[in-house]
Amino acid sequence: MSAGDLGTRTLGRAFQQRAAERLTGTDQLLQRAYPGDPGTRQPVHTVYLPADTFTPETAQQWGARAAEAVAGLGVGVLAARIAPEGAAPELVDQVARAVERKLASEPIEDLRLDFEDGFGDRGDQEEDEWSVRAARTVAQAVREGTAPPYIGIRFKCFESPTRDRGLRTLDLFLTTLVREGGLRESGHSEDGLPRGLVLTLPKVSTLEQVEVMVEACEQLEAGLGLPAGRLRFEVQMETAPMILGTDGTCPIPAMLHRTNGRVEALHYGTYDYSDSLQIAAPYQSMEHPAADHAKAVMQVAVAGTGVRLSDGSTNILPTGDEQQRLGSWQLHARLVRRSLERGFYQGWDLHAHQLPTRFLATYFFYGQGFAAAALRLKNYVHGIESEIMDEPATARALARFVHRGVLCGAISGEELEESAGIGEQELFTLAHPKAAAPAASTTGGDFT
Structure with a gap:
């Protein structure tokens, strides 16, 4: 299908350019003031x-x-x-x-x-x-x-x-x-x-x-x-x-x-x-x-x-x-x-x-919720159909929950791999898409 087959448009490139110019300040504000959680360890x-x-x-x-x-x-x-x-x-x-x-x-x-x-x-x-x-x-x-x-x-x-x-x-x-x-x-x-x-x-x-x-x-x-x-x-x-x-x-x-x-x-x-x-x-x-x-x-x-x-x-x-x-x-x-x-x-x-x-x-909080969160993350990441269809925002929330559990020591990397089918790096990227990946995770304990 060619571009012409997609139908005609009312808003042209000139409007898009004006919108971009008008919202430049907003774009800069969101980037500067709302970078999101850095994904580093937070003490409990x-x-x-x-x-x-x-x-x-x-x-x-x-x-x-x-x-x-x-x-x-x-x-x-x-x-x-x-x-x-x-x-x-x-x-x-x-x-x-x-x-x-x-x-x-x-x-x-x-x-x-x-x-x-x-x-x-x-x-x-x-x-x-x-x-x-x-x-x-x-x-x-x-x-x-x-x-x-x-x-x-x-x-x-x-x-x-x-x-x-x-x-x-x-x-x-x-x-x-x-x-x-x-x-x-x-x-x-x-x-x-x-x-x-x-x-x-x-x-x-x-x-x-x-x-x-x-x-x-x-x-x-x-x-x-x-x-x-x-x-x-x-x-x-x-x-x-x-x-x-x-x-x-x-x-x-x-x-x-x-x-x-x-x-x-x-x-x-x-x-x-x-x-x-x-x-x-x-x-x-x-x-x-x-x-x-x-x-x-x-x-x-x-x-x-x-x-x-x-x-x-x-x-x-x-x-x-x-x-x-x-x-x-x-x-x-x-x-x-x-x-x-x-x-x-x-x-x-x-x-x-x-x-x-x-x-x-703290460990009960993450331990009790881990199995369900890990299953939903596994289904989301690997495209497995289930009775819950998670959107990207929900997947981020699930990933942040699990990632916090990993950082505080309530969930081990082995448990993560086994239950969610992903590693700590992929988990971090899901949880904190705006943040730069840390060189290595720093956990606060050993749950297993």
């Missing part, structure tokens, strides 16, 4: 602890404390108690064994040395000393191979009473890391910073505070000889003005799109945000309607930008008798699962005893 949690309590052995000590906390009950029994309805006994046993290994090998995925609420106001001299000491200790942990994959500091916020102190701690910590940490000389870093460095800016209320952080990063990079753009940071969403600003709009999109990609994550702060809305203390929770509203706004604001989300924490800790621990573990597991189901793949853990249920709930 962040652990916060006072900066002066961190040692190179902290992660291993937390793993040992977590294992000891469930020793009387047993990880297998706890897994059975918090398993989602319908979980097969084989899956319960598989998840329990995987979590036992996880607690022994990588109990903390992301660690934040806290110079804010967890450290308090101790005067400039003491905080100066601990800022330098923290940098040296982090560098030591990286050199010795005991640091979690992601590690960094939370410094004080940029409100007037603490602004100078926050900037001073940030400066001392980074300057000491680069100039005295010895990571470059020991071959553990090309620029003197840990590869998984994370910086946390808390209690943000305005775009200007974030812009000051961007300027600080630019000056630190220039002064320390770091590549431009090396310093990125996460923003804690803990105040009402970050959800609804003074002009009646949400400032999050402007914050993300006017900071040159410096903001890499938004972390919801359960208790500070609840307090800012005057919610009574007994009702402050990750699942309060006000929390769900704030997180829904955050989720829409970051969609397509590649900026990650983290849910908050529960302060109900499993530290009492066996009955109290079991109740707290069940609550924590339910909240972790709830966050995962709502698209928040990271959260905060405040105590070592929360680690077992963090990993149990």
Whole structure:
């Protein structure tokens, strides 16, 4: 059939050219501002602890404390108690064994040395000393191979009473890391910073505070000889003005799109945000309607930008008798699962005893949904007819789910090949078509 046999057209090349010219800005905006998720590993949690309590052995000590906390009950029994309805006994046993290994090998995925609420106001001299000491200790942990994959500091916020102190701690910590940490000389870093460095800016209320952080990063990079753009940071969403600003709009999109990609994550702060809305203390929770509203706004604001989300924490800790621990573990597991189901793949853990249920709930989430997702991916990729006809968008969602499971260690490459008939590279391409393929995957555990 020739082109003439296809019928006549009303819109000609001239209109197509005008459309292209008119939409050039849109094309550039979508490419620049909405690149999609990068497909790199996102830690399943962040652990916060006072900066002066961190040692190179902290992660291993937390793993040992977590294992000891469930020793009387047993990880297998706890897994059975918090398993989602319908979980097969084989899956319960598989998840329990995987979590036992996880607690022994990588109990903390992301660690934040806290110079804010967890450290308090101790005067400039003491905080100066601990800022330098923290940098040296982090560098030591990286050199010795005991640091979690992601590690960094939370410094004080940029409100007037603490602004100078926050900037001073940030400066001392980074300057000491680069100039005295010895990571470059020991071959553990090309620029003197840990590869998984994370910086946390808390209690943000305005775009200007974030812009000051961007300027600080630019000056630190220039002064320390770091590549431009090396310093990125996460923003804690803990105040009402970050959800609804003074002009009646949400400032999050402007914050993300006017900071040159410096903001890499938004972390919801359960208790500070609840307090800012005057919610009574007994009702402050990750699942309060006000929390769900704030997180829904955050989720829409970051969609397509590649900026990650983290849910908050529960302060109900499993530290009492066996009955109290079991109740707290069940609550924590339910909240972790709830966050995962709502698209928040990271959260905060405040105590070592929360680690077992963090990993149990996460592994159950991916393990229970893997078989169905893998079958649908197999049918889609290989063109196998079935009762479900998935479109490309659904296939991407299935692939992202499985890919996250692979990266966190809940699904092995062998399981992927066997059940879906594809490898990790093909899975990545399906899940993140806009992203450049990573050189190699970095998993967070061993599920099999």
